[in-house]
Amino acid sequence: CDSNLFPIKEQVLNRHKLSREFLEFFPDKEKRKNFVHQLFYDYDSIREPSYRKALKEDKQKYFELIAVILNKMTAKQKKHLSETLKARAEEIGKSSDKKPLM
DSSP states (O other), X not given: OOSSOOOHHHHHHHHHHHHHHHHHHTTSHHHHHHHHHHHHHOHHHHSOHHHHHHHHHHHHHHHHHHHHHHHHSOXXXXXXXXXXXXXXXXXXXXXXXXXXXX
């Protein structure tokens, strides 16, 4: 983790870009509506390209780390990890089935 720091600089630049665009589109109701829709339904398309690239590279490094860790695990450890992940997935599935409070 120390050698693979999260791309904070790119994240900040991306947030500044999105803030500027939102303020630019705010007075126009239709542009504002389109921006917010894109923000929620196609966020990747409005990201700063450098941030998108940095996130992709960051994700790739973590996949490589996971592969190294998995290759070093014993069969017993892999079985325990698999059972834990299945249990967590079931918990998420159950909580997503609940009706919203509002």
